[in-house]
Amino acid sequence: MHTSDIFKHLLISILLLYVIFNSIPNEYSPFNNFNIISPIKFRPSDSPSPPSSSSSSPTTLAHLAFGLVGSAAAWGHRRPYIESWWRPNATRGFLYLDKPPTGPWSEASPPYRVSENLTAFLAETKAAAPVAIRIVHAIMEAVRDADDGNLRWVVMGDDDSIFFVDNILDMVAGYDHRKYYYFGTPSEFVMSNFWFSFVQGFGGAGFVLSYPLAKAMADDMEKCLRRSAHINAADLITMVCAADVGVSLSPHKGFHQIDMHGDISGLLSAHPPVPILSLHHFDHVDPIFPGTNRSESARRLMKAAAAADQSRMMQQTICHHKQNQWSFSVAWGYSAHIYEKIMPRWHLQKPLETFKIWVGQPRPPPQFMFNTRPDPSKDPCEAPHLFFFTHAQKTPAGILTTYSRHAPRGLPPCSSPHSVPANNISEIHVLSPPTKRTQMDRAECCDVVLKDDKAEVTFRECFSKETIVV
Incomplete structure (x- = not known):
């Protein structure tokens, strides 16, 4: 038999085998688990989805949500701080109070929510600091309440935090919101960092979570709070919950915890050449402008100066x-x-x-x-x-x-x-x-x-x- 005849018989045999195996039902096919022709397929959870046109569009204020935590008792005198920077119908988010406020609610203030009742959870876990648990739990509540499908960044702060919204927006716009980020700052006071952590974001200064991190922390919130029930500081628990997801703090010099007392004009007059993002502890320092009270100082800072140009503010x-x-x-x-x-x-x-x-x-x-x-x-x-x-x-x-x-x-x-x-x-x-x-x-x-x-x-x-x- 010539070589050409052998090749023809071999080719005919292969074709016959192909026809026979294709006629067998798929579940009995010997090639069912051995496909050398089809490309490798990823499971849905492993396959990175391509960015949609909406997720790759420029970040705007509509993509940010603020989660602010406060108390009904302090709201009366802290309200001017938030209203100095909050923009009704532009900024979005919620103020989480420990109980319903008394009296009518101002349209110049953020909408409020009453924090979830965690009484049973606190008793079960014997939490060392119930208030700290409520503050950290607000991350989950903010994600739940603000997640409209367009959420990219979550900004957490206190009811006496002053935020420079335009600068925060410009800062986060330089990062990929689809990745895991935890922006914040340690305290200015050495001992505050020593007592708690040098690598945590202090919550009053505010910290910013990208949506994937905020969502991961929200999904793991109950378990993390159980693991951290012995910790007596909210900011440290937040850092622990982020670390459990695999994310560490990215410090930013624009956040300011203001762990100090008295006249802070010396600090504010030497701000580094980075956009200022926040100020905290207005109740614990002197009014920052001479001849004014704290509320007037906040209004002058935000309504007059910051309204003109936040990008240069205090630099x-x-x-x-x-x-x-x-x-x-x-x-x-x-x-x-x-x-x-x-x-x-x-x-x-x-x-x-x-x-x-x-x-x-x-x-x-x-x-x-x-x-x-x-x-x-x-x-x-x-x-x-x-x-x-x-x-x-x-x-x-x-x-x-x-x-x-x-x-x-x-x-x-x-x-x-x-x-x-x-x-x-x-x-x-x-x-x-x-x-x-x-x-x-x-x-x-x-x-x-x-x-x-x-x-x-x-x-x-x-x-x-x-x-x-x-």
Whole structure:
């Protein structure tokens, strides 16, 4: 038999076998579990679904939900804090109270919910801190109540948290909401972190969860709370629940827990060049603007300054007036300082320690998670002339903010060579560009012109080889 004949017989045999096996019912086929022709198929749970047009669209405010936790007893005096930043019919979310409020509910406030009754669960688990369990459980409630199919990010906070909504939106828009993220910040006070955790997001400062993480934590909430019933701090339980899902904190310098007391103007006047996202503990610090109460301070900050340009809010910009040997430090929308001495930028970036520690007696340094400058109230070369924001105005050239002198400094002039007293300056006008600042890799530069009793400061982008030195 020739080779060609053998090949023909072999081919005919293969075709006959193919016909025979295809005629056999599928459940009896010997090739049922051995398919070398069909491509590999993933189970639905293993197969990554392609992003839909809606999930890949730009993130908007409609994709965020706020879960705020408070008490009916404190709501009366904390209401102005939330109403200073909440935008009815724009921001969405809920305020979770421990019991129904008394009296009518303001349309300027977030809609409220009464937290779920966890009495039986608390008794069963013998929870060490029932209030902490209620606070963490609110994550699950917020996801449940706000999940309309378009939810991408969940922002959790307290009823005395002040959020900079535009900056939060810009921040999360730079991340993929389909991945697992847990944004927040440790405390400024070293001992708070030592007592609880250096790698947890402190809840009053607010923390942000991407939807996949928030949903995973919500689905595991009851089990996690059972595992964590012995823990007596809500923020630590939250960190534990995120860790159990496999996610760690991504710290962000824009959140501020404000674990301190007294005058925090020294801290706020030295904000780093990152968008500010939150402030907390307004009840525990002095009003941040002189001559106002806490509610008025919150309104001035959010309705006047932040409404004009959140992207620059409180970010510190430093420049010098060489002729008078002055240093200017401007925290946009909050304060401006004049020093009667040329000071390097790295020195002015350290906050003046005008504030006090959160709890306990002063301990050996460090007290805080950053370097500070001691209170220089008696040193005329180190003590600044203080000016605070009063109003903002949009002009064709940009945004003009005004800072008025708080009070006479009450010190003699600085004895530094060639220095000129600054006692005659009554106002500082700051002109910043009309466009939102999107690049934060470098601080802005500024130029100073003196006109009678006014100082005019103009913000601009630094030149490529410019250095902020004299």
